[in-house]
Every structure is written in C-alpha cells, then in structure tokens.
Amino acid sequence: MGRAGGRRRGHAPRSVRPAGDGGPVTSTGTVPAPAAADTARLGPYLAAALAAADEDRIVYDLAGIGERYAALCRQLPRARVRFAMKACPVDDVLTLLAHRGAGIDAASPGEAERALRAGIPAGRMHYGNTVKSDQDIAAAHRLGIRDFATDSREDVAALAAHAPGARVFCRVTTSGDGAVWALGEKFGCPPGEAVRVLERARQAGLVPAGLSVHVGSQQLTARAWHDALAVLAEVLRALMRRGIRPEYVNLGGGLPALGYLGDDGRPLEPPLDTIFAVIRDGMAGLRRIAGGSLGFVVEPGRHLVADHGAIRAHVARLARRRMPDGGRRYWLYLSCGKFNGLYEMDDVRYRLVFPGRTGPYVPAVVAGPTCDSADTCSPARGLVPVPETLASGDPVWVLSCGAYATSYMTRGFNGIAPLPCFVTGPQGPRPGRRATGRAADEDSRHG
Numbered sequence: 001m002g003r004a005g006g007r008r009r010g011h012a013p014r015s016v017r018p019a020g021d022g023g024p025v026t027s028t029g030t031v032p033a034p035a036a037a038d039t040a041r042l043g044p045y046l047a048a049a050l051a052a053a054d055e056d057r058i059v060y061d062l063a064g065i066g067e068r069y070a071a072l073c074r075q076l077p078r079a080r081v082r083f084a085m086k087a088c089p090v091d092d093v094l095t096l097l098a099h100r101g102a103g104i105d106a107a108s109p110g111e112a113e114r115a116l117r118a119g120i121p122a123g124r125m126h127y128g129n130t131v132k133s134d135q136d137i138a139a140a141h142r143l144g145i146r147d148f149a150t151d152s153r154e155d156v157a158a159l160a161a162h163a164p165g166a167r168v169f170c171r172v173t174t175s176g177d178g179a180v181w182a183l184g185e186k187f188g189c190p191p192g193e194a195v196r197v198l199e200r201a202r203q204a205g206l207v208p209a210g211l212s213v214h215v216g217s218q219q220l221t222a223r224a225w226h227d228a229l230a231v232l233a234e235v236l237r238a239l240m241r242r243g244i245r246p247e248y249v250n251l252g253g254g255l256p257a258l259g260y261l262g263d264d265g266r267p268l269e270p271p272l273d274t275i276f277a278v279i280r281d282g283m284a285g286l287r288r289i290a291g292g293s294l295g296f297v298v299e300p301g302r303h304l305v306a307d308h309g310a311i312r313a314h315v316a317r318l319a320r321r322r323m324p325d326g327g328r329r330y331w332l333y334l335s336c337g338k339f340n341g342l343y344e345m346d347d348v349r350y351r352l353v354f355p356g357r358t359g360p361y362v363p364a365v366v367a368g369p370t371c372d373s374a375d376t377c378s379p380a381r382g383l384v385p386v387p388e389t390l391a392s393g394d395p396v397w398v399l400s401c402g403a404y405a406t407s408y409m410t411r412g413f414n415g416i417a418p419l420p421c422f423v424t425g426p427q428g429p430r431p432g433r434r435a436t437g438r439a440a441d442e443d444s445r446h447g
C-alpha cells in the first residue's frame, strides 16, 4: 500500500457490500445527517473517555475488548484464542486477554518478547509469521516458542536447523475474495505443496503439527470460510493418507470489525452469526476426518479490538476549495490521518462524530494533517457528510479505529507526534502502556 507498507490488496468487492439508499453526494449544497452521528455503538466507558478528553488521543475500552473476547469464546467454545498482537500491541490489552486465558500469535521475536513482558507464557504463543530469518527463528526458539508457521521447504530447513524438534503448521493459501485486505500471495502454499512441506518437516525431525489459513482481513462473507474449511479438509485427508495426523488447525484471523461504514455511508453489517455457524460446521467436519482429537486455534486481531478503540482528534480546518475543474469542494482536514492512527483510512470508512455540532451537513473529502497527498481518504470511496459549521479546534471522534492504529503509527512524520494512548473501563481513563513497556505518553513526547 502506498509508501507505508504492504497490507492492502484492494477494496472489498462491491458485491459484498450492502446496497445503499444514500445516493450520490454532491460537492456543494447540504446532505442528510450521517449514520456516523450514531454513538450508540461506543459503549459507556469509551463515550465517557472521549467526552472527557480535551486533547487528541487514542483510547481503548478494555471492558469492551473483554466482552468481545468472551463472546468469541462462546461462539467457538472448542477453539483456543491467540490474539494477533500486531493489531494492538498495548500492554494493558495483552495483559487483559492473557488473564482471560488467551495466547498470542507473534510475528517476530520482538513481539514475543513484548508478550512475555506482559505476562503471557511462551507455551501460549506461536510464531505465526511464515517470513523469518535464521536469526528470528533462533531468537524465538530461545524465548521458548515451539510452534511455528511455515509455507516453504527453505523455511522448514531453517526451522530444523535453528529450532530443532519444533512443531510446525503449514499455511494454505486462500484467495482472500470477499475480504477488505486479501493478504495476497505473500503467504501460504497450495494444498498439494502443503502436504509436501509437512512431509519434508517430518523428514527433517520437526513435528508436522498442523495446518493454517487466513481468509483475508475484514472478511465480509461466510462463503470464504466455507471454501477455506473445504480446502483444509482436502489437505487433512491427504496428510492422513500419508500417515501424518495433525494435532491442530489454525483458522487464522479475518473475523470482521462490526462498526465500519460502506462507501455509501451505511453500516457494513458483516454476517457474523452465519460466519460463526459456518466455522463451527467446518470444525466438526475436520474433526470427523481426523478421528476426533483435532484441536483448533483462532488468531483474531481486528475483531477483538477495532470496535473498542476510538480516536479523539480535532478539526484542523474545513475549507471549501476551488478544484481544477472550476467547481468547489469541501475538504475536512483532521489532526489525525494515515500517519498517526488512521493508516487504513483508504480502505475502510470510519464513523465520525462531531460532538456539539449539528447540521446542516455538507459533503467533504476527509484528509489528515500532513503535507503528504497520500494522507487523504479517496473521494472515490464517497464524500463524508460533515457539519458545515465546523471550526478549527472542534473535537472529532473517529470510531471503530482500534485495529492496527497504534502499530502503524509513525514516530512523528512531519513533526506530528504519535497519539498518546489511553485505556478505559469502569475505573475511567488512564494512560495506557504500549507494548514497549514505556508509558505511551512518554512515547509521544520522544516521538
């Protein structure tokens, strides 16, 4: 994606988005009040923390994250949850989930160390990144990690050399169709190759312990899960025929956040109940193939934290600018954008709340504060209704932006400090600790 990374693989296909009745918004004139003005989803602790904030910050609602975790455990009672900590490497979040029994999907030795410091034992972690150097493998092994994702014979040879006797699970490629981020061809291998990779692992003295998939992040269809589980069933049968009996299947991430808007400004409403039903069916089918003893792991990131993190930002300026075609267009510049909290602003549309401001609303392009044109929500994704009376300094709440916000924050691009991180719950807001172990507000001061 752009210059900043590589997660993005295209937008969700229009076919998986709900039909809207909003119609096109024009670049001038007023428009109806947005669905985004609805704060009901916020939850009382997050709403209170945002209302009390008189400066910019990102706030995570620990109570909300705990409830989402509990709901996930109820939906998939037979799966172990290993939080993909890249989605929110905040100590308080890691500790909360650890106390509830979750483990961690670590993508580097650095993440594993951070999770250990937050109190999660190595036995409840695996190394979920198929990309790793010899040094990474050795370091993770020294930290006590014994389960590693793989997808190539080269990686298997390296694991045998630097993590002798480790347990490996092979990631099977998915198309990512139906997801906002398909994750691409960077990870995984086709079903036949997965069988050969695990056979190679066995020959190399490793334990061929399992299989994994990732259906793409913010997966909006149940069909993708159905298809992925069918492929896993095929690979599992092939492995069993060769005398390899996996201990577990890792179903990866991909479970959606619930609070994003579609391009038309209406809620996305992913079919979560159907997704869980399909997953449970698929798990039962895999267990039948394996003869009953198969374990399951899920690695949610976004689903646990996105809806329970929000940013309190402020208006830099609402300007009605003359465009090259001679027309005028409203631009709403916020104090946060792609480089300080809204890295995913190109790919999803967030609910914006403008406390204390009401209509009339005008359609605007929303952009971040930096002197970089990439720091803009593409107008092609729809103009956003904003109060015409907005003034510089007015607070703006960006909802459901808790996933990947902290981890993708630059260290001060354009001299704009990273957002301080707060956590909240029944005791009220307090400074959070990023997983570096330093207070978040110290981070921003030194950013």
Ligand SMILES: Cc1ncc(COP(=O)(O)O)c(C=O)c1O
Pocket (backbone or CB within 6 Å): 084, 087, 105, 128, 129, 214, 216, 217, 218, 252, 253, 254, 255, 299, 300, 301, 302, 303
């Ligand atoms: C291996 C792995 N597991 C889990 C996740 C978390 O995915 P999500 O945030 O879609 O749940 C990711 C995200 O990139 C990943 O790479």
